Amino acid sequence: MSNGVGEGGRTQSRESQGKRKLFQGSDFAYAIARMAVAQICESVEVNVYQESQTTREGLRFSSFQESALDKLTGVAVQYVQSVGKTAKLYANVAGRVEGNSLDVVQALEDLGSGVGFGGVSDTDRCLAGSSVVKDVIRYTGEAEEMPFVYALPRFPISKEKRVAPSFYEVGVEPPDEHIPVWLPAFPGTKSCHISEEANAGAIEVEVGSKENGPSLPSIQHSFNGGGLEVLKSPNDVRKSTEGEEEVEGNPFLTAPLRFVEKEVSPVFGPVELSINHVPDKNMSNNHRIPVLEASTPSDDINKENGFAESEDGEKKDGARPQQTLLRFKVGTLKRPSCLAIKRSVQEQGWFQEGGDKREKKLGTERIDLGTVVSDVK
Amino acid sequence: MNHGQQSGEAKHEDDAALTEFLASLMDYTPTIPDDLVEHYLAKSGFQCPDVRLIRLVAVATQKFVADVASDALQHCRARPAPVVKDKKQQKVTSCSFSFLLFRLSTFDHVMNINLFFKQDKRLVLTMEDLSKALREYGVNVKHPEYFADSPSTGMDPATRDE
Numbered sequence: 001m002s003n004g005v006g007e008g009g010r011t012q013s014r015e016s017q018g019k020r021k022l023f024q025g026s027d028f029a030y031a032i033a034r035m036a037v038a039q040i041c042e043s044v045e046v047n048v049y050q051e052s053q054t055t056r057e058g059l060r061f062s063s064f065q066e067s068a069l070d071k072l073t074g075v076a077v078q079y080v081q082s083v084g085k086t087a088k089l090y091a092n093v094a095g096r097v098e099g100n101s102l103d104v105v106q107a108l109e110d111l112g113s114g115v116g117f118g119g120v121s122d123t124d125r126c127l128a129g130s131s132v133v134k135d136v137i138r139y140t141g142e143a144e145e146m147p148f149v150y151a152l153p154r155f156p157i158s159k160e161k162r163v164a165p166s167f168y169e170v171g172v173e174p175p176d177e178h179i180p181v182w183l184p185a186f187p188g189t190k191s192c193h194i195s196e197e198a199n200a201g202a203i204e205v206e207v208g209s210k211e212n213g214p215s216l217p218s219i220q221h222s223f224n225g226g227g228l229e230v231l232k233s234p235n236d237v238r239k240s241t242e243g244e245e246e247v248e249g250n251p252f253l254t255a256p257l258r259f260v261e262k263e264v265s266p267v268f269g270p271v272e273l274s275i276n277h278v279p280d281k282n283m284s285n286n287h288r289i290p291v292l293e294a295s296t297p298s299d300d301i302n303k304e305n306g307f308a309e310s311e312d313g314e315k316k317d318g319a320r321p322q323q324t325l326l327r328f329k330v331g332t333l334k335r336p337s338c339l340a341i342k343r344s345v346q347e348q349g350w351f352q353e354g355g356d357k358r359e360k361k362l363g364t365e366r367i368d369l370g371t372v373v374s375d376v377k
Numbered sequence: 378m379n380h381g382q383q384s385g386e387a388k389h390e391d392d393a394a395l396t397e398f399l400a401s402l403m404d405y406t407p408t409i410p411d412d413l414v415e416h417y418l419a420k421s422g423f424q425c426p427d428v429r430l431i432r433l434v435a436v437a438t439q440k441f442v443a444d445v446a447s448d449a450l451q452h453c454r455a456r457p458a459p460v461v462k463d464k465k466q467q468k469v470t471s472c473s474f475s476f477l478l479f480r481l482s483t484f485d486h487v488m489n490i491n492l493f494f495k496q497d498k499r500l501v502l503t504m505e506d507l508s509k510a511l512r513e514y515g516v517n518v519k520h521p522e523y524f525a526d527s528p529s530t531g532m533d534p535a536t537r538d539e
Contacts, residue, residue, distance in 0.1 A: 029413055029416050029417065032410065032413050033409070033413060036408055036409045036410065036413065037442055039408050040408050040409075040439055040442045040443055040446065041442070041446045041502060043408070043443070044443050044446040044447050044450060045447075046447060046450045046451060046454060059450065059454060059500060060450075060500070061446070061450060061453075061500050061501070061502050062499040062500055062501065063499065063501050063502070064501065064502040065501060065502060065503050065504055067504055067520070068502045068503055068504045068506075068507045069502065071504070071507060071511075071518055072442065072445065072446075072502075072507060075445070075511065075516055075518075076409075076438055076441070076442050077417060079438055079441055080414055080417040080418065080421075080434065080438050081417050081418075081420060081421040082421075083418070083423075083434050083437070083438070084417065084418035084419075084420075084421035084422065084423035084434070085421040085422060085423070087423050088421065088422045088423045088424070091423075097424060098424050098425055098426065099423050099424060099425040099430065101395065101399065101427075101429075101430055101433070104430050104433055104434060105395075108437050114514065114515040115513070115514060115515075126391050128391040128392045128394070128395045129390070129391030129394065129395075132437075133394075133395060133398065134394075135440065136398075136433070136436055136437055136440055137394075137398050139436070139439075139440040139443070140398075140401075140402075140405055140436060143439075143440075143443065145405060145406060146408050147406040147407075147408065148406075148408055148409070148410045152410050152412050152413070153412075154412060
């Protein structure tokens with residue numbers, strides 16, 4: 001039990017490390033902040049004064065522990081957020097929505113009050129002349145200017161939401177009176193089929209040309225409802241198309257299957273049974289498989305009633321020459337059909353009307369079957 | 378009244394200094410990009426259309442991080458270096474040879490090697506130094522020293538069930 005707990009802890013720490021490697025939830029801003037903090041740490045210098053003070057060497061950090069860098073980035077991010085929160089608070093207290101420079105100065109003072117800064121004990125100090133600002137001014141003067149290494153796009157990038165077209169835009173009348181024209185169209189309207197076709201076409205095109213950057217925006221335009229501008233970085237284009245592919249490939253949104261009769265492959269029974277019964281071909285009732293024999297007593301009954309049914313209800317394909325075509329007979333009593341049944345037990349038609357014709361066909365078939373049987377023999 | 382006038386003038390001066398600084402911020406590019414700071418400020422609810430204020434926050438954050446890093450660097454430097462016993466580590470590079478000679482004339486032999494080793498030492502930002510530096514700023518960072526696979530890790534092998 002203790003081993004299990006230990007192992008669970010280990011896997012948990014591995015997972016947490018894996019997540020940390022992904023910058024705490026794949027946060028783009030966090031990754032940028034990490035790089036900026038690393039740059040600042042690199043620029044920090046401690047001057048080492050020698051005994052004779054002839055030379056002055058600057059010691060810098062050469063490398064970081066990854067966990068230490070993560071912690072420092074987290075602290076820096078929280079610092080910025082605290083400054084923002086406090087500045088917002090002071091602005092709201094003063095009855096304003098937008099922040100002021102003095103709000104920011106006050107927020108910096110609040111955060112710096114733990115460490116202490118010059119003049120914090122003065123009661124009538126002016127915010128504009130706060131020593132926090134002076135410290136910042138001095139830092140700006142002393143530290144070397146080091147701009148961020150990468151050029152950032154404007155972020156966070158907002159994705160244009162694909163708006164569902166309204167009834168008016170599609171040109172379809174709403175099904176009921178109470179539905180206004182400006183509402184989005186129902187998923188079942190013909191516009192949706194059109195869009196689905198377009199999506200299907202787009203999926204094929206996208207699957208074919210996944211690598212092509214310039215073709216993707218054109219595809220998006222083809223099924224965007226109303227010519228929405230797509231101004232994104234390539235990453236976002238890929239992301240959005242992937243998301244749209246997911247939507248298009250969603251099986252729950254595809255059209256339902258139509259009711260169609262599907263051809264099923266015929267089922268063939270064992271061949272030995274028919275061969276055994278070949279010598280019995282002369283007998284009208286016995287040159288079929290024993291299954292039919294079981295139905296003969298019922299035929300006798302049926303003769304009386306004029307009502308034919310197969311005993312076991314088996315349905316066989318007429319394509320097999322050795323087997324008979326069993327059909328259910330649902331219906332009324334008819335004398336002529338009785339006679340037809342008498343002629344051949346096996347020739348039982350689905351419908352009484354076409355029964356005679358079918359019997360004639362089967363009669364010819366029987367002759368053929370007889371010839372086939374002789375060949376087999 | 379005089380005091381009032383003087384304080385009024387001082388206030389004007391302070392205002393002027395602040396506005397001058399804000400104007401000069403447009404020339405100075407802080408290391409932390411503006412977009413990033415604006416993102417986090419917006420996340421916490423601070424609305425401001427003025428770029429200079431965002432730059433002010435960026436520079437203040439940069440100063441804070443630099444202060445923490447320099448404190449950590451001091452802690453790292455102040456830690457006593459490991460005593461050198463291996464002769465291989467006494468090899469000098471050409472650029473610091475003259476420096477070593479200078480040091481030998483004034484200090485103890487062991488101390489020289491220690492100081493020399495310090496000059497050549499690669500400073501690494503570790504969690505220990507960082508937690509010591511951040512403690513002064515009111516941020517408590519506790520880092521576990523090691524992770525154990527199981528409660529019996531590190532115990533006597535005789536007592537372990539295996």
